[in-house]
Amino acid sequence: MSKRVMLVDGMALLFRAFYATAVSNYYMINSKGVPTNAVYGMVKHLFSAVREYEPTHVVACWDMGSKTFRNDMLESYKANRSAPPEEMVPQFDLAKEVMEALHIPNVGLAGYEADDCIGTLSHHYREEAEVLILTGDQDMLQLLEPNVSVVLLKKGYGNYAEYTEERLKEEKGxxxxxxxxxxxxxxxxxxxxxxxxxxxxxxxxxxxxxxxxxxxxxxxxxxxxxxxxxxxxxxxxxxxxxxxxxAIRCNVEIDFPLEEALLQVDEEKMAWKFNELEFKNWRKNLI
CATH class of the missing domain: 1.10.150.20 (5' to 3' exonuclease, C-terminal subdomain)
Structure with a gap:
């Protein structure tokens, strides 16, 4: 079977899921007082995409703090962004814990954005696997090249705009x-x-x-x-x-072996984590 790796923009999925329900003040707060709406929605996005594209390997990439080398170039870079809502804050770590429970590696590098990690890994992997980048961020379209596609999340779940170099050329010239x-x-x-x-x-x-x-x-x-x-x-x-x-950097100091990203969900570990978080109806609604 040929290899197909999905590089997941963790922050894009998490924020999209959070704001989709936060507009109606639906935070899914569990018995420990921890909101889980963003993590629940992130998992739903993830499994929807896995069903649709059937990757053999999956990696989740993350920002590692708000300051990066781009702040050294321009001090005011992203300075206009407000702090994340308080209901969002505890869900950053929870999201990574859930990825670990699904045996999906979390990759990030201090001083760089998730985009740079995705760009670098897509560059590494394209020789040995078909690469799909799952994101909501159109900036990722600059990473299109032979054997690398970008799957943009659209409204709802399971709706995508799939981009190749050819489609970009057709749309924008x-x-x-x-x-x-x-x-x-x-x-x-x-x-x-x-x-x-x-x-x-x-x-x-x-x-x-x-x-x-x-x-x-x-x-x-x-x-x-x-x-x-x-x-x-x-x-x-x-x-x-x-x-x-x-410009997304495609040469940052990360080298994550593709074989360590093989998608092998441990159903027992997954069930334990989802039940710990008190996800309701997860067997029916998520997988």
Whole structure:
């Protein structure tokens, strides 16, 4: 049987599950006073995707604290994000405990984001396995390459948008690497960096279709409109910084052997953990 590894963006699944129920103040607080709504939903997302895509191997990747090397590049990186809701906080560790109970390895590296771990592992694994990246984050589309696909979570459970290099080219007319340059122009309000003020997706795409890269655009800057030229020249330093911030690193110091990620759920251990957390109707609703 050929190998298919699913790299799970743990934070993306956890936050999506939390906010899906938190809007109605449904936190699933157990008898110990611990909320479990995010973990329950994360597991539901995970098992839905495992049923759909039948991976042979699964790895969960996580952020390891709020400060990363990107904060050294830009102090205000992600500084506009509020602290997670108090009902969310105890569920970070619980989520990793549940992954362990499912024999799914947790991978993270201090100073880097989960994205960088996913990028690095996808790069490592693509030679020996088909790689699927399960996330809700469109930034991951820059990781598309031969043998690497991105599965974006859509609303509800079991709904996905599956991306390959070819689909991205059909939709946007650009390559995965050009997505980094696109984001460099547009900036990212959720990550709190500006890009080039006044140049949005439409203009940035047009320029990238015409000139290929930021370097190609700068080499032909005299051919741009006066307004475009002025905006780029004014924010040139931020353009380069934004590209560096947007680029997912695929060479971080992690080397996790694929064979250690073989998906082998221990039903006894899983049942013990789910019952400890007081998940209701988990046999019917989760697996």
């Amino acid at each position: 650009i390559t995965p690497k050009q997505l980094i340059d696109l984001k460099a122009f547009m900036g990212d309000s959720s990550d709190n960096y500006a890009g080039v003020k006044g140049i949005g997706e439409k203009t940035a795409l047009k320029l990238l279709h015409q000139y290929g890269t930021i370097e190609g655009i700068l080499e032909n800057i005299s051919a741009l409109t006066k307004a475009q030229r002025s905006k780029i020249e004014t924010d040139l330093d931020m353009l380069h910084l934004s590209r560096d911030l947007a």
